[in-house]
Amino acid sequence: MLRIKNLYVSIDGKEILKDFNININKGEVHALMGPNGTGKSTLSKVILNNKKYKKEKGNIYFEGEDITNLSTDKIAKKGIFLSNQLPCEIDGVTTADFLRTALNEKEENVSLYSFIKKINSAVSDLNMDEKMIHRSINKGFSGGEKKKNEILQMKVLEPKFIILDEIDSGLDVDSLKIVGENVTNYLKEHKDTSVLIITHYPRILEYIKPDFVHVMTGGQIKKTGNYDLALEIEKKGYDTYKNNSASIVSE
Ligand code: ADP
Ligand code: MG
Numbered sequence: 001m002l003r004i005k006n007l008y009v010s011i012d013g014k015e016i017l018k019d020f021n022i023n024i025n026k027g028e029v030h031a032l033m034g035p036n037g038t039g040k041s042t043l044s045k046v047i048l049n050n051k052k053y054k055k056e057k058g059n060i061y062f063e064g065e066d067i068t069n070l071s072t073d074k075i076a077k078k079g080i081f082l083s084n085q086l087p088c089e090i091d092g093v094t095t096a097d098f099l100r101t102a103l104n105e106k107e108e109n110v111s112l113y114s115f116i117k118k119i120n121s122a123v124s125d126l127n128m129d130e131k132m133i134h135r136s137i138n139k140g141f142s143g144g145e146k147k148k149n150e151i152l153q154m155k156v157l158e159p160k161f162i163i164l165d166e167i168d169s170g171l172d173v174d175s176l177k178i179v180g181e182n183v184t185n186y187l188k189e190h191k192d193t194s195v196l197i198i199t200h201y202p203r204i205l206e207y208i209k210p211d212f213v214h215v216m217t218g219g220q221i222k223k224t225g226n227y228d229l230a231l232e233i234e235k236k237g238y239d240t241y242k243n244n245s246a247s248i249v250s251e
Helices: 040-047 072-077 095-106 112-125 130-134 143-157 173-189 202-207 227-236
Strands: 002-011 014-024 029-033 054-062 080-083 090-094 161-165 194-198 212-217 220-225
Touching (some): 014 040, 014 054, 029 227, 040 054, 040 161, 040 194, 072 080, 095 130, 095 143, 112 130, 112 173, 130 143, 143 173, 173 202, 220 227
Parallel strands (some): 029 212, 080 161, 161 194
16 A cells, blocks of 8 residues: 655755665554654655655655655545644644545535534544634644544544554553544554554554554664564664664565
8 A cells, every 4th residue: 555665865964764665555554663863753754745855765655656756735635644743733723624624625525414423423532622623723732632633633534544653642541542442443444544653652552453563773674573573672672673784675
């Protein structure tokens, strides 16, 4: 579903991603772990073609199509969704208005009734205050509320490919459980959906079970394994993987 080949990315002349490769098939959950500043968030933004980052080399394919240079808007319409590590505040646009507009762009003729039903059920699943969807997006929200608001958007927009960048940071134990269970339940109902989840902690992976866990250091994946690798990282830290040579992406 998503394939990244030999990707090199820089910002202000500084090389961040160096020969980054990954291949994510339909319905797979991939966890990406790595030390601070290694380029995980950069990768998530580059997939959506954030223009701040310069792609020096390499390609990104989605469902077989080269989307490397497609506009962010078109990439989002293809069904790639990013929950940002630091969700931005958008003054003057409510979450409800944003989602209604976005949904109408995606599917024609979404009735107001079915939209309200959908958003209200997501609000209730996430145990959110229903007033929040009528406030400016993320304005004055706590860290945890912003993360829930991202998952709310995911549930309403029903993307095919989900990138969750540190969705677990800033969540209290109850909210972590709610967010984890909401993503898991979503995946049960959307079996073809794939996930790239960036995290530092195995806790969220107890809910969102990964098929693969990757260790990223120095701007590339150094080791790939299963859930046990996440536990190994928690015990040993990242230093052991620093000198590994880059793993080869299976064809
Ligand atoms: P991670 O998410 O793995 O912690 P990031 O992708 O956020 O790492 O950052 C990787 C490196 O790129 C860091 O050294 C960071 O300071 C730098 N970087 C990322 N975005 C920018 C930016 N917009 N301007 C300047 N430097 C950036
Ligand atoms: Mg990050």
